[in-house]
């Protein structure tokens with residue numbers, strides 16, 4: 001049976017229109033949290049998920065699992081717990097995962113979206129870096145959702161865990177990858193929860209952003225400072241700088 005494929009998200013993370021995208025893509029400019037964000041996951045859950053709490057507990061478990069971003073090799077890069085999202089506001093410094101979409105931004109083929117525009121610049125010139133301070137997530141309630149905790153099987157429902165692991169990837173600074181099977185691939189079929197488990201490509205993206213931060217003893221096997229490069233995703237810092245044939249990792 002062929003299932004329709006839906007597009008995940010907007011939030012400033014469309015596929016690059018130019019150049020060949022061959023692997024993970026960092027948001028541009030490359031940006032990171034200064035310490036692992038603590039997401040508040042909407043304790044109302046989603047009404048179409050018929051497990052104990054509308055998928056909320058399952059979503060918390062999925063996004064903090066070692067099968068997801070925290071298992072990439074860069075230590076704990078995201079925390080989450082269930083809570084009230086009553087104070088939901090974009091850019092307020094409190095990252096929330098909303099099982100509804102009060103913004104109305106995620107419609108049509110959008111399953112869920114992450115607002116990635118909230119970061120600040122530190123330093124200037126070669127020393128500048130960008131720090132994320134908020135990255136809220138909204139969910140399209142026009143679709144039926146399921147979780148691994150449902151016991152009625154899955155039919156034309158989208159997996160709430162996998163989709164939100166993908167969105168958290170945006171929240172941590174990743175864009176879309178064209179690697180089929182990667183969590184950060186831009187689309188997913190109904191009843192497919194495989195994005196809840198990250199691929200090597202996804203892990204490489206997190207290592208590029210957080211692998212040299214020392215958070216969990218992770219090590220980044222991408223370019224180190226001074227190594228030649230041609231793209232940001234070749235550098236542990238996520239920063240390939242310079243001109244022409246004379247670019248190097250910062």
Ligand SMILES: [Zn+2]
Pocket residue numbers: 008009010013166170176186
């Ligand atoms: Zn996406």
